[in-house]
Amino acid sequence: xxxxxxxxxxxxxxxxxxxxxxxxxxxxxxxxxxxxxxxxxxxxxxxxxxxxxxxxxxxxxxxxxxxxxxxxxxxxxxxxxxxxxxxxxxxxxxxxxxxxxxxxxxxxxxxxxxxxxxxxxxxxxx
Numbered sequence: 001x002x003x004x005x006x007x008x009x010x011x012x013x014x015x016x017x018x019x020x021x022x023x024x025x026x027x028x029x030x031x032x033x034x035x036x037x038x039x040x041x042x043x044x045x046x047x048x049x050x051x052x053x054x055x056x057x058x059x060x061x062x063x064x065x066x067x068x069x070x071x072x073x074x075x076x077x078x079x080x081x082x083x084x085x086x087x088x089x090x091x092x093x094x095x096x097x098x099x100x101x102x103x104x105x106x107x108x109x110x111x112x113x114x115x116x117x118x119x120x121x122x123x124x125x126x
Contacts, residue, residue, distance in 0.1 A: 001026060002098050003024070014088060014125065022036075033107050036050070037095045037113075044110065055103050058106075091124045
């Protein structure tokens, strides 16, 4: 089991940028598929972006394509979510999630996640 600690959330105005970080301990980031999910109160967690193990193939939800980028830093053992052109509808608690999966497998469903971070709040004002 890996431990995940998110940071970088906060309050931003519409159009601004935020970068979320996920510090990973207990395993090498290149050995896991990582996913950023987000959750509104009373809702299930929804897929935002994912990156596969090894090759680092990526996938971003349609509503965030061209605005959000997921990346991995093997040297720092961390995962990032760069969020540009933020919109009020991006407001949510963002979670980092890790899953031991083969290369080029991206986890998009909660039920396929093994390890979760504690979440970080992102609030975008209009």
